[in-house]
Amino acid sequence: MIERLKMGCCNDGIQSLVVFVVIGMVTLIIPVNANLSPHFYDKVCPQALPVIRSVVQRAISREPRIGASLLRLHFHDCFVNGCDGSILLDDTRNFIGEKTAFPNNNSARGFSVVDEIKAAVDKACKRPVVSCADILAIAARDSVAIYGGKQFWYQVLLGRRDARTASRDAANSNLPPPTFSFSQLVSNFQSHGLNVRDLVALSGGHTIGFARCTTFRNRIYNESNIDPKFAASLRNICPRSGGDNNLEKLDATPARADSRYFTDLLQKKGLLHSDQELFKGQGRESDKLVQLYSRSPIAFARDFKASMIKMGNLKPLTGSKGEIRCHCRRVN
Known part of the structure; x- marks a missing residue:
């Protein structure tokens, strides 16, 4: 069985199939990669x-x-050449990776927690059988x-393997910045096979x-589609x-997953330009x-869970x- 895990348990020629996933009381049709389970x-x-x-859980208790x-x-892993753990790789003589790309540099964090998870799970499994890409998918689900x-x-679909390379240019090209307009956001998500519902749910x-x-900063000083008192309060911080x-917190309840972001x-009162672009009151x-x-x-x-599975x-x-x-952080 160990050898099957290393070589892959499914036929690589099968790209995807459609399955019925029951979330709550609603049945959704989600395209699922046949190699993941x-x-x-x-x-x-x-x-x-x-x-x-x-x-x-321990990491969240600490911080x-x-x-x-x-x-x-x-999210940032999956949007750059797929969910392959490439965001975790440090730069080498052979490539400049994603960590220093503009959307990640001095911004992406949690790498030490991923290291902690990897050490703990490899110890529990007595060998490295869980990929770093799967660790990211599981840790994201557990966090939310x-x-x-x-x-x-x-349920997180599992069986991803890890990339042996990474690309800063690909990260700069594929990750949507907070300055994107609605049409740019839609186009970016569509390029990854994701639709408007996925865009709003994942946002x-x-x-x-x-x-x-x-x-x-630019939003609170230069934009008009923002509550004036909200903008003024943010200028004290920025x-x-x-x-x-x-x-600044992304919504009024930053330590609780709820619907306050949409309210x-x-x-x-969307903090980022790209946040507020999702609602213009135009019936879209x-x-x-x-x-x-x-x-x-x-x-x-x-819908968030369905879109997370789809993104994964x-x-x-x-x-x-x-x-x-x-x-x-490095290839074998």
Whole structure:
């Protein structure tokens, strides 16, 4: 069985299939990569997922902000050449990786927690059988479920393998910046096979965490689609110059996964330009979704989970492709 895990348990020629996934009381049709399975580690290391959750829980207890950082790592990993753990690789003589790309440099964090998870799970499994890419997917799910409770728990599809290279240029090209307009956001998500519903639901990941002053400075000083009192309060945190790394919460409840993010958008209190672009009050699909999620936390949790599963299917390495890294920061 160990050899099957190393070589891949499924036929690489099978790209995807459509399955019915029941989330809450709603049945959704989600395209699922046939090589991934929620039971991938059940026999080779059944203790893997509980160990990962325990480390994530400890990390969040030490620093409540870290769960949002782990969620962001998974997003930024998947949007650059697929969910392959490439964001975790340090630069080498052969490549300049994603960590120093503009969207990640001095911004992406949580790498030491991933190292902690990797060490703990390899010790529990007595060998490196859990990929770094899968660790990111599991840690993201566990983080949101810890912040939001059972309604945000979902089965993570597993069996990804790790990339042997990374590209700073690809990260700069593929990760949507907070300055993007709505049309740019839609185009970016569509290039990854994700639709407007996915865009709005996944943006709801900003229900937790914080953003740096440098990401919202232009909005609070120069934009009109913002509540004036909200903008004024933010200027105390983010001056016109200096204080680039000063932090502000992404919604009013940064340590709880809920629908407050969408309520804030209705009130023109989206922190980032890209956040507020989702709601303009013009009757667009995104406007209707923001309104729906603001009044129905259950609908938001349902669609967020479905979109997380869908995002996690982006071009994973499976079978004999890639490797299972012994250390998440470097190739074997």
